[in-house]
Amino acid sequence: MADRPRGDSNKPITILHVARAAGVSKTTVSRYLSGQYHLLSEETRQKIESAIAALDYRPNQMARGLKRGRSGLVGMVVADIANPFTVDVLRGVEDECKRCSMNVLLCNTGNDPEQEREYIFMLQAHRIDGLIINTTGQNNAFLKALAHDRTPIVLMDRKVPALPFDTVCVDNRQATRAGLMHLLEQGYRRIAWFTEPVDGISSRAERVGTYRRVMEQHTKGGTDDVFVVNVRVPGEVETALATFLSKAAGEAPAVCCANAVVALRVVEGLNTLGVRVPEDVGLVSFDNPDWAGLVCGGITAIEQPTYALGVTAMRRVWARMQAPQEMPPELIELPARLVARGSTVRAAIRPESG
Amino acid sequence: MADRPRGDSNKPITILHVARAAGVSKTTVSRYLSGQYHLLSEETRQKIESAIAALDYRPNQMARGLKRGRSGLVGMVVADIANPFTVDVLRGVEDECKRCSMNVLLCNTGNDPEQEREYIFMLQAHRIDGLIINTTGQNNAFLKALAHDRTPIVLMDRKVPALPFDTVCVDNRQATRAGLMHLLEQGYRRIAWFTEPVDGISSRAERVGTYRRVMEQHTKGGTDDVFVVNVRVPGEVETALATFLSKAAGEAPAVCCANAVVALRVVEGLNTLGVRVPEDVGLVSFDNPDWAGLVCGGITAIEQPTYALGVTAMRRVWARMQAPQEMPPELIELPARLVARGSTVRAAIRPESG
DNA sequence: TTGTACGCGTTATCAG
DNA sequence: CTGATAACGCGTACAA
Secondary structure: OOOOOOOOOOOOOOHHHHHHHHOOOHHHHHHHHOOOHHHOOHHHHHHHHHHHHHHOOOOOHHHHHHHHOOOOEEEEEEOOOOOHHHHHHHHHHHHHHHHOOOEEEEEEOOOOHHHHHHHHHHHHHOOOOEEEEOOOOOOHHHHHHHHHOOOOEEEEOOOOOOOOOEEEEEOHHHHHHHHHHHHHHOOOOEEEEEEOOOOOOHHHHHHHHHHHHHHHHHOOOOOOOEEEOOOOOOOHHHHHHHHHHHHHOOOOEEEEEOOHHHHHHHHHHHHHHOOOOOOOOEEEEEOOOHHHHOOOOOOEEEEOOHHHHHHHHHHHHHHHHHOOOOOOOOEEEEOOEEEOOHHHOOHHHHHHHO | OOOOOOOOOOOOOOHHHHHHHHOOOHHHHHHHHOOOHHHOOHHHHHHHHHHHHHHOOOOOHHHHHHHHOOOOEEEEEEOOOOOHHHHHHHHHHHHHHHHOOOEEEEEEOOOOHHHHHHHHHHHHHOOOOEEEEOOOOOOHHHHHHHHHOOOOEEEEOOOOOOOOOEEEEEOHHHHHHHHHHHHHHOOOOEEEEEEOOOOOOHHHHHHHHHHHHHHHHHOOOOOOOEEEOOOOOOOHHHHHHHHHHHHHOOOOEEEEEOOHHHHHHHHHHHHHHOOOOOOOOEEEEEOOOHHHHOOOOOOEEEEOOHHHHHHHHHHHHHHHHHOOOOOOOOEEEEOOEEEOOHHHOOHHHHHHHO
């Protein structure tokens, strides 16, 4: 790897310089760059190869993209990059992008529709070849316009019925049911659902909905212990927990958290209140963050196939890029996996309490 | 926001369509797009504005970039996106990018020099206007070549003396010293340093180095309890912990972790071994992950100014983009903040043990 | 197997 | 204030 093989002229190296250096035309070099080796003599190929190496030439993607009508860029618009769920999906997307020689343009909206709109605007300007989006659901017209340009769009984690796009997410009904059934099997009877405001976000809605349905089937009173909390307001989670626990005292209570962000606050709250897990209350959470094993004797987790979600979403984008013919939009729901840990081991505490 | 204001022709809208619709030349439209309003009559401005809105026109960044010689893209090459430290820095970079109307091209190398090289190659092809990199340090020639194209490069978190680039990182000496002095003040006497392999990574090296220096000054024996662990090998951390704790029994031991990834495993290991914090051992960690407050009575943390690192790095890139004249490369070290929590409260346990 | 010539969509230069 | 025209770097008919 020579340090600075090119001359000291500060002019960027173009395909023309390579052509001259190799003693061929730029067309020939272009063919080499596109991998059309069958159109080149071995000798020519060699000459071009060394010329490129000697000049340290990099094809200009902007020029390339302008001409070919493809940027090589995929937009990834996420609601909250601080959420480990998002990061894991992103890893999947990125790894899959490598295989297609694509790059990821990352946009974090913070769940703000206006931010989202601005980002979509910029991504359109960059002529992204595909978009994977965790949308607020407030910019459907923008998204439809993008799709009209034949840009493949995949909704991730959040469904929007109004949009005719591929959607990749976890099977929220199966996942939620798995967590709740586990709690019931462990002997917990009064189960609360802690969630952030639903706000039309499909994953949150589906989870609460399933919670209600399962609880209706499996408990007598049909109690509806849904607690909607704003995790950024200090004390809100504690208040909710206290309310629930006083109502549910003696009824074998458990808490189910709709995601890891909520779970973090719930564990904090339980610590603050001096409530023990699983002795005083059972605990299950969606997502399986790296710290889940460290607290409450290990939190029983409903683990989403995050990485696979990312890979799948990107594959979908890629597939549509290759095959522009009309494929009907597809809903892909991946199964979750229950990771049982100490936070739901009610049996183990029976001897002490009974 | 009309749904599809353009005609049904699938041709992309260009500046020419806008020009025609507004009854002006494309030059004039281009002026509007660049915000050179002082060169436009109010009437013309209005006409262009409505034409753009009516046609739902998006300027093509590839064409724009090709002509102007700037892509509007910043490369962000990170060693490990799964590390919350990285994510927080990224957030800072991205937020700062918004202010400059730039976008982030994200590349996760997994600490693999070859991956890094491939990514740098792709970024060069996209003609990124700047690069923020958490480098393995194995691709210096590539980076120098990029810099020769006058692309601003900022090293983040990891210094490379061989490279004449701006560098933004935490003040590792101050930070490490703060953590250790806190432990000493709390009465801990035998302090171990748990780190991932140094591997020429400056931040890791500076931290261990400072550890050695501080320990030399403040302890008699000059014991050198550095434990290098591979966090991906199960049991390695446990073994190291057991070794240390048996050697240090009765000497008021404490463990200091070089980052949150190590801390996670250390907490796991201590749980496995049945060692209590802070009763049996004190604990301090670099980084302040969201779960730090949940375990060991709260882990005392050496909090890095992650978000600020990202903002600062991007500002630096932007500054160099505006002012191409030679500025000498600068080293910017931001201070860390010690967040004292329960994991180092040795005083509180005195009454019980003494 | 190789080269010529044109256009992708935009901005810069220059002339009005 | 406005417009014609030439690039920017590359891919691709088409011709040789």
